[in-house]
Amino acid sequence: EGFYLHELEVIDSTNEEAKRLADKGAPSGALIWARQQTSGRGRRGRAWTSPVGNLYSSLLLRPDCPLFEAAKLTFLIAVALAEAIELVTGNRVRPDCKWPNDLMVNGRKISGILLESASNNGSETDYLVIGAGVNVAFYPDDAERPATSLSALGAPVSVGELISAYVGRVADWLPVWEAQGFAPVRDAWLRRAYGIGAPVIARLTERTLEGMFVGLDDDGSLVLRETGGMEHRIGAGEVFFK
Ligand code: BTN
Structure with missing residues:
Protein backbone atom coordinates (compact mmCIF):
# COMPACT_ATOMS: atom_id res chain seq x y z
CA GLU A 1 0.00 0.00 0.00
CA GLY A 2 1.36 3.34 -0.98
CA PHE A 3 0.69 6.95 -0.33
CA TYR A 4 -0.60 9.41 -2.89
CA LEU A 5 0.85 12.81 -2.14
CA HIS A 6 -1.24 15.87 -2.96
CA GLU A 7 1.06 18.84 -2.56
CA LEU A 8 -0.60 22.25 -2.31
CA GLU A 9 0.61 25.81 -1.86
CA VAL A 10 -2.45 26.94 0.07
CA ILE A 11 -5.79 25.44 1.09
CA ASP A 12 -8.54 26.23 3.59
CA SER A 13 -7.71 23.17 5.69
CA THR A 14 -5.99 19.94 4.68
CA ASN A 15 -8.62 18.03 6.69
CA GLU A 16 -11.39 19.66 4.63
CA GLU A 17 -9.55 18.87 1.40
CA ALA A 18 -9.05 15.26 2.49
CA LYS A 19 -12.77 14.93 3.25
CA ARG A 20 -13.70 16.45 -0.12
CA LEU A 21 -11.39 13.95 -1.85
CA ALA A 22 -12.82 11.12 0.24
CA ASP A 23 -16.36 12.07 -0.80
CA LYS A 24 -15.20 11.93 -4.42
CA GLY A 25 -13.95 8.38 -3.84
CA ALA A 26 -10.22 8.94 -3.29
CA PRO A 27 -8.46 5.78 -2.14
CA SER A 28 -6.92 5.00 1.21
CA GLY A 29 -3.44 6.50 1.45
CA ALA A 30 -4.11 9.96 0.02
CA LEU A 31 -1.89 12.42 1.85
CA ILE A 32 -2.65 16.12 1.58
CA TRP A 33 0.23 18.43 2.34
CA ALA A 34 -0.16 22.20 2.21
CA ARG A 35 2.42 24.91 2.81
CA GLN A 36 -0.23 27.17 4.29
CA GLN A 37 -3.84 26.99 5.51
CA THR A 38 -6.34 29.82 5.52
CA SER A 39 -8.84 28.12 7.90
CA GLY A 40 -6.75 25.64 9.84
CA ARG A 41 -8.77 23.97 12.56
CA GLY A 42 -7.87 22.49 15.91
CA ARG A 43 -9.82 20.32 18.30
CA ARG A 44 -12.83 21.65 20.20
CA GLY A 45 -13.63 24.11 17.42
CA ARG A 46 -10.44 26.11 17.92
CA ALA A 47 -8.58 27.75 15.07
CA TRP A 48 -5.10 26.48 14.14
CA THR A 49 -2.96 29.37 12.95
CA SER A 50 -1.24 28.15 9.81
CA PRO A 51 1.45 30.42 8.34
CA VAL A 52 3.98 29.24 5.76
CA GLY A 53 6.84 27.51 7.57
CA ASN A 54 5.00 24.88 9.59
CA LEU A 55 3.76 21.44 8.60
CA TYR A 56 0.09 20.84 7.71
CA SER A 57 -0.94 17.43 6.50
CA SER A 58 -3.94 15.12 6.46
CA LEU A 59 -3.91 11.43 5.77
CA LEU A 60 -6.98 9.71 4.34
CA LEU A 61 -7.37 6.10 5.42
CA ARG A 62 -10.13 3.60 4.77
CA PRO A 63 -9.53 1.07 7.52
CA ASP A 64 -11.39 -2.20 7.31
CA CYS A 65 -12.65 -2.13 10.90
CA PRO A 66 -15.32 -0.47 13.01
CA LEU A 67 -14.89 3.18 13.90
CA PHE A 68 -14.05 2.58 17.56
CA GLU A 69 -11.06 0.47 16.44
CA ALA A 70 -10.00 2.80 13.65
CA ALA A 71 -10.02 5.81 15.97
CA LYS A 72 -7.01 4.34 17.79
CA LEU A 73 -4.95 5.05 14.66
CA THR A 74 -4.55 8.51 16.15
CA PHE A 75 -2.04 7.00 18.62
CA LEU A 76 -0.13 5.42 15.73
CA ILE A 77 0.04 8.82 14.04
CA ALA A 78 1.27 10.49 17.23
CA VAL A 79 4.05 7.92 17.62
CA ALA A 80 5.01 8.10 13.94
CA LEU A 81 5.16 11.90 14.10
CA ALA A 82 7.25 11.88 17.29
CA GLU A 83 9.69 9.42 15.70
CA ALA A 84 9.86 11.51 12.52
CA ILE A 85 10.74 14.59 14.57
CA GLU A 86 13.50 12.64 16.31
CA LEU A 87 14.83 11.41 12.97
CA VAL A 88 15.04 14.81 11.29
CA THR A 89 16.44 16.57 14.34
CA GLY A 90 19.02 13.85 15.03
CA ASN A 91 17.37 13.24 18.43
CA ARG A 92 17.84 16.84 19.50
CA VAL A 93 14.06 17.06 19.91
CA ARG A 94 12.30 14.12 21.55
CA PRO A 95 8.57 14.75 21.87
CA ASP A 96 6.29 13.24 24.49
CA CYS A 97 2.84 12.00 23.53
CA LYS A 98 0.11 13.78 25.47
CA TRP A 99 -3.26 12.06 25.74
CA PRO A 100 -5.23 11.92 23.59
CA ASN A 101 -3.13 13.24 20.73
CA ASP A 102 -0.75 16.13 21.18
CA LEU A 103 3.03 16.13 21.07
CA MET A 104 4.85 18.07 23.77
CA VAL A 105 8.43 19.14 24.32
CA ASN A 106 9.43 20.40 27.78
CA GLY A 107 5.75 20.77 28.62
CA ARG A 108 5.05 22.91 25.54
CA LYS A 109 2.91 21.86 22.61
CA ILE A 110 4.72 21.30 19.34
CA SER A 111 2.11 19.35 17.41
CA GLY A 112 -1.62 18.69 17.33
CA ILE A 113 -3.63 15.96 15.67
CA LEU A 114 -7.23 16.27 14.50
CA LEU A 115 -9.09 13.07 13.73
CA GLU A 116 -12.30 13.15 11.70
CA SER A 117 -14.31 10.23 10.46
CA ALA A 118 -17.29 9.11 8.48
CA SER A 119 -19.04 5.82 8.97
CA ASN A 120 -21.11 3.77 6.55
CA ASN A 121 -23.94 1.95 8.22
CA GLY A 122 -23.72 2.68 11.90
CA SER A 123 -20.26 1.59 12.95
CA GLU A 124 -18.32 0.44 9.86
CA THR A 125 -15.65 2.98 8.95
CA ASP A 126 -16.11 4.69 5.60
CA TYR A 127 -13.01 6.82 6.04
CA LEU A 128 -10.77 8.43 8.55
CA VAL A 129 -8.96 11.73 8.09
CA ILE A 130 -6.02 12.27 10.40
CA GLY A 131 -4.75 15.82 10.30
CA ALA A 132 -1.39 16.65 11.81
CA GLY A 133 0.15 20.06 12.35
CA VAL A 134 3.72 20.56 13.55
CA ASN A 135 5.20 23.87 14.65
CA VAL A 136 8.39 23.84 12.60
CA ALA A 137 9.30 27.53 12.28
CA PHE A 138 6.55 29.26 14.28
CA TYR A 139 4.36 28.72 17.29
CA PRO A 140 1.34 30.62 18.59
CA ASP A 141 2.04 32.91 21.51
CA ASP A 142 -0.65 31.97 24.02
CA ALA A 143 0.09 32.16 27.73
CA GLU A 144 -2.70 29.71 28.56
CA ARG A 145 -1.44 27.05 26.19
CA PRO A 146 2.33 27.22 26.06
CA ALA A 147 3.73 26.08 22.73
CA THR A 148 7.09 25.79 21.02
CA SER A 149 8.57 25.08 17.59
CA LEU A 150 11.49 23.11 16.23
CA SER A 151 13.25 26.37 15.36
CA ALA A 152 12.74 27.72 18.88
CA LEU A 153 14.27 24.50 20.18
CA GLY A 154 17.36 25.09 18.08
CA ALA A 155 16.46 22.46 15.49
CA PRO A 156 15.34 24.24 12.32
CA VAL A 157 14.46 21.60 9.74
CA SER A 158 12.86 21.68 6.32
CA VAL A 159 9.15 20.91 6.24
CA GLY A 160 9.78 18.67 3.21
CA GLU A 161 12.25 16.52 5.12
CA LEU A 162 9.86 16.25 8.02
CA ILE A 163 6.93 15.16 5.85
CA SER A 164 9.10 12.50 4.17
CA ALA A 165 10.22 11.14 7.52
CA TYR A 166 6.61 11.17 8.73
CA VAL A 167 5.35 9.25 5.70
CA GLY A 168 8.18 6.77 6.21
CA ARG A 169 7.29 6.17 9.85
CA VAL A 170 3.57 5.80 9.04
CA ALA A 171 4.47 3.32 6.28
CA ASP A 172 6.49 1.31 8.80
CA TRP A 173 3.82 1.37 11.48
CA LEU A 174 0.69 0.58 9.45
CA PRO A 175 1.71 -3.04 8.69
CA VAL A 176 2.53 -3.53 12.38
CA TRP A 177 -0.98 -2.33 13.23
CA GLU A 178 -2.50 -4.58 10.59
CA ALA A 179 -0.59 -7.65 11.82
CA GLN A 180 -0.63 -7.11 15.58
CA GLY A 181 -3.33 -4.55 16.27
CA PHE A 182 -3.18 -1.80 18.84
CA ALA A 183 -0.87 -3.46 21.43
CA PRO A 184 2.54 -2.52 19.93
CA VAL A 185 1.31 1.00 19.12
CA ARG A 186 0.05 1.37 22.67
CA ASP A 187 3.42 0.21 24.09
CA ALA A 188 5.34 2.67 21.91
CA TRP A 189 2.94 5.45 22.89
CA LEU A 190 3.24 4.63 26.61
CA ARG A 191 7.03 4.75 26.43
CA ARG A 192 6.76 8.41 25.58
CA ALA A 193 3.56 9.26 27.45
CA TYR A 194 3.44 12.76 28.88
CA GLY A 195 2.54 12.87 32.58
CA ILE A 196 2.41 9.13 33.16
CA GLY A 197 2.62 8.31 36.87
CA ALA A 198 1.80 11.91 37.73
C1 BTN B 1 -5.29 20.43 17.98
O1 BTN B 1 -4.32 20.23 18.70
O2 BTN B 1 -6.24 21.13 18.36
C2 BTN B 1 -5.32 19.78 16.62
C3 BTN B 1 -4.64 20.61 15.60
C4 BTN B 1 -4.65 19.97 14.22
C5 BTN B 1 -4.04 20.87 13.17
C6 BTN B 1 -3.88 20.18 11.85
S1 BTN B 1 -2.96 21.11 10.69
C7 BTN B 1 -3.41 20.00 9.41
C8 BTN B 1 -4.86 19.64 9.64
N1 BTN B 1 -5.74 20.61 9.03
C9 BTN B 1 -6.45 21.31 9.93
O3 BTN B 1 -7.26 22.21 9.66
N2 BTN B 1 -6.15 20.89 11.16
C10 BTN B 1 -5.17 19.81 11.13
Missing part, protein backbone atom coordinates in the same frame (compact mmCIF):
# COMPACT_ATOMS: atom_id res chain seq x y z
CA PRO A 199 -1.37 13.62 39.02
CA VAL A 200 -4.16 14.27 36.56
CA ILE A 201 -7.58 15.90 36.70
CA ALA A 202 -10.41 14.85 34.39
CA ARG A 203 -13.34 17.22 34.05
CA LEU A 204 -16.19 15.13 32.80
CA THR A 205 -19.60 16.50 31.97
CA GLU A 206 -21.13 15.33 35.23
CA ARG A 207 -18.15 15.39 37.64
CA THR A 208 -14.45 15.97 38.18
CA LEU A 209 -12.06 13.14 38.95
CA GLU A 210 -8.64 13.55 40.51
CA GLY A 211 -5.95 10.91 40.61
CA MET A 212 -2.85 9.55 38.92
CA PHE A 213 -2.47 8.93 35.22
CA VAL A 214 -1.46 5.25 35.31
CA GLY A 215 -2.01 3.91 31.82
CA LEU A 216 -3.71 3.65 28.45
CA ASP A 217 -6.50 1.12 28.13
CA ASP A 218 -6.74 -1.14 25.09
CA ASP A 219 -9.66 0.95 23.84
CA GLY A 220 -7.47 4.06 23.93
CA SER A 221 -8.94 5.57 27.07
CA LEU A 222 -6.80 7.17 29.75
CA VAL A 223 -6.64 5.21 33.01
CA LEU A 224 -6.94 7.40 36.10
CA ARG A 225 -6.37 5.87 39.55
CA GLU A 226 -7.85 7.61 42.57
CA THR A 227 -6.02 7.66 45.92
CA GLY A 228 -8.26 4.89 47.20
CA GLY A 229 -7.19 2.66 44.32
CA MET A 230 -10.36 2.95 42.26
CA GLU A 231 -9.57 3.09 38.53
CA HIS A 232 -11.51 5.03 35.93
CA ARG A 233 -11.31 4.92 32.18
CA ILE A 234 -11.58 8.36 30.63
CA GLY A 235 -12.71 8.42 27.03
CA ALA A 236 -13.99 11.95 26.71
CA GLY A 237 -13.98 15.23 28.54
CA GLU A 238 -11.11 17.56 29.35
CA VAL A 239 -8.05 16.13 31.00
CA PHE A 240 -5.52 18.33 32.76
CA PHE A 241 -2.05 17.28 33.76
CA LYS A 242 -0.71 19.15 36.78
